[in-house]
Amino acid sequence: MSQVRVRFAPSPTGFFHIGSARTALFNWLYARHTGGVFVLRIEDTDKERNSDEYLRLIYESLTWLGLDWDEGPVFGKCGGGDRGPYRQSERGAIYREYVQKLLDAGRAYEKDGAIWFKLLGERSEVFDEHRKKTVVKVRTEPVVIEDQIRGRVERVEDEDFVIVRSDGNPVFHLVNVVDDIAMGITHIIRGEDHLSNTSKHVHLYEGFGVAPPAFAHIPLILKQNGPGKMSKRDQGALIEEYQRRGFLPQALVNFLCLLGWNPGDDREKLPIAEIIRLFDLPGVNQSNARFDEKKLAHMNMAYLLELPADDFVARAREYFERHRPPDGTSAALSADKEYFREVMKLSQPKVKGVEELPAYTGYFFSDDYPIDPKVRDKVMAKGDPRARLRELSAALTTTSFSSDTTIEDAIKALAAEHGVGFGDYQAVTRLALSGTNVGPSITGMIRVLGRERVLDRIERFLASQGA
RNA sequence: GUCCCCAUCGUCUAGCCCGGUUAGGACACCACCCUUUCACGGUGAGAACCGGGGUUCGAAUCCCCGUGGGGACGCCA
Numbered sequence: 001m002s003q004v005r006v007r008f009a010p011s012p013t014g015f016f017h018i019g020s021a022r023t024a025l026f027n028w029l030y031a032r033h034t035g036g037v038f039v040l041r042i043e044d045t046d047k048e049r050n051s052d053e054y055l056r057l058i059y060e061s062l063t064w065l066g067l068d069w070d071e072g073p074v075f076g077k078c079g080g081g082d083r084g085p086y087r088q089s090e091r092g093a094i095y096r097e098y099v100q101k102l103l104d105a106g107r108a109y110e111k112d113g114a115i116w117f118k119l120l121g122e123r124s125e126v127f128d129e130h131r132k133k134t135v136v137k138v139r140t141e142p143v144v145i146e147d148q149i150r151g152r153v154e155r156v157e158d159e160d161f162v163i164v165r166s167d168g169n170p171v172f173h174l175v176n177v178v179d180d181i182a183m184g185i186t187h188i189i190r191g192e193d194h195l196s197n198t199s200k201h202v203h204l205y206e207g208f209g210v211a212p213p214a215f216a217h218i219p220l221i222l223k224q225n226g227p228g229k230m231s232k233r234d235q236g237a238l239i240e241e242y243q244r245r246g247f248l249p250q251a252l253v254n255f256l257c258l259l260g261w262n263p264g265d266d267r268e269k270l271p272i273a274e275i276i277r278l279f280d281l282p283g284v285n286q287s288n289a290r291f292d293e294k295k296l297a298h299m300n301m302a303y304l305l306e307l308p309a310d311d312f313v314a315r316a317r318e319y320f321e322r323h324r325p326p327d328g329t330s331a332a333l334s335a336d337k338e339y340f341r342e343v344m345k346l347s348q349p350k351v352k353g354v355e356e357l358p359a360y361t362g363y364f365f366s367d368d369y370p371i372d373p374k375v376r377d378k379v380m381a382k383g384d385p386r387a388r389l390r391e392l393s394a395a396l397t398t399t400s401f402s403s404d405t406t407i408e409d410a411i412k413a414l415a416a417e418h419g420v421g422f423g424d425y426q427a428v429t430r431l432a433l434s435g436t437n438v439g440p441s442i443t444g445m446i447r448v449l450g451r452e453r454v455l456d457r458i459e460r461f462l463a464s465q466g467a
Numbered sequence: 468g469u470c471c472c473c474a475u476c477g478u479c480u481a482g483c484c485c486g487g488u489u490a491g492g493a494c495a496c497c498a499c500c501c502u503u504u505c506a507c508g509g510u511g512a513g514a515a516c517c518g519g520g521g522u523u524c525g526a527a528u529c530c531c532c533g534u535g536g537g538g539a540c541g542c543c544a
Contacts, residue, residue: 013544043544046543116542129469130469131540154471161542163542165542172543176544192473195539196472196539197544198471220537222536227537255479258479258480260479266491286472287536287537289478289479290478290479292494292495294478298493298494301507350506423503426504430503430504436504437504438505439504440504
């Protein structure tokens with residue numbers, strides 16, 4: 001059996017979105033699963049709507065997701081190949097050659113300055129009520145598609161269609177089929193929205209005297225709220241956005257795999273190598289899936305949790321850098337690097353995404369943090385928090401800050417001495433040091449903040465509370 | 468309007484092909500446990516076979532018809 005060749009063929013006419021990414025992903029998975037070739041082809045025949053900025057975004061997004069292409073435009077380590085060029089805007093001569101073949105064979109004709117593909121069969125003029133005009137209908141045999149995912153699908157194509165516009169530019173259906181033939185594509189894996197185009201494409205293959213490749217139409221991704229498929233205009237639709245928000249690409253990829261596919265058991269978080277091993281076209285679902293950002297966030301957290309501390313800190317720093325305030329100053333980035341690192345390590349097991357970090361760690365980098373009034377009222381109403389704070393403050397002047405344990409032991413000793421619980425110190429200390437009741441472990445927080453900051457903050461807090 | 472695809476908890480899904488399950492898992496939600504707050508983790512609860520016919524001893528599973536959802540009907544891709 002010959003080698004599998006699949007392609008992803010986006011058009012750079014908009015931002016790269018979730019649906020496109022999953023189509024690319026499924027093609028890539030199938031290529032890697034079968035040891036085949038993954039081709040990237042740029043469908044930029046619509047000159048009006050193309051842009052180099054969008055083109056670059058496609059390259060960058062695929063690279064970020066780890067979907068490397070074996071053949072296609074060269075970008076980084078990807079691309080190359082001898083079936084190019086891989087941008088349709090550079091393949092005009094090839095299209096003209098193929099159109100000429102159809103013209104010569106009597107399978108295409110000119111009308112209104114455009115070139116039309118000619119279907120074979122008995123012709124009749126019919127008035128189309130819906131379109132309010134007379135059209136020529138052709139009685140053709142139904143096209144039968146043995147879809148790898150949907151099974152047998154039949155559809156009748158009954159009107160000739162344009163393959164070259166009157167301005168001389170070839171249309172999608174033509175270039176798509178010509179390129180797939182010229183590039184030796186064996187499996188077409190694409191969104192279900194193309195299913196009804198497939199009958200046109202099969203006629204074109206027949207017109208060129210070439211056996212059509214295998215088809216696999218994958219279900220669409222529906223928007224999280226409201227009706228319809230997800231489009232680039234929808235909330236949370238853009239790959240770029242997840243990149244910017246600091247999501248882990250491996251988490252997004254894992255999540256996307258689960259939209260319409262599963263490993264056949266209860267596992268959800270699984271390494272990409274395992275997904276490649278198990279992925280196959282007949283295992284893909286037939287029904288559309290709704291995008292759920294909550295589940296993606298959960299997946300992201302699961303991957304974040306197992307990230308080596310150094311990687312996490314690097315990603316955190318990168319996030320802070322990319323999200324500098326307008327004036328360019330960032331207390332977190334100006335802080336001592338080792339201090340920044342300790343703060344992030346403390347926060348890693350606590351957040352669902354790095355985007356939570358600036359808010360989560362704000363008080364570590366500024367002495368000017370707000371005191372949550374609701375938390376204050378609750379904490380200050382119970383027991384004698386002021387006394388606890390004074391006791392702790394005194395103890396911490398001599399306690400070793402070398403580890404969480406020494407601090408923990410000190411607090412435990414105080415609690416035993418005064419006949420109260422650990423929590424009596426924990427709550428009010430957290431309030432004094434961070435202004436809230438949410439955060440990393442109190443002992444870690446004290447250790448990382450350091451003796452000077454801790455004593456100073458407790459003193460200032462006591463003063464502000466009229467003690 | 469025409470054509471095509473699809474249909475299990477709120478969401479993603481297993482089970483369907485090869486009829487017999489207390490219809491399983493995950494996210495979300497709720498409760499409890501753990502605990503040094505918040506998370507994480509653990510335990511538990513609630514939550515689904517779209518409707519109607521048929522075939523069958525027996526249907527989530529096979530067939531038909533509805534209904535619902537989605538897609539396509541461009542000299543866009």
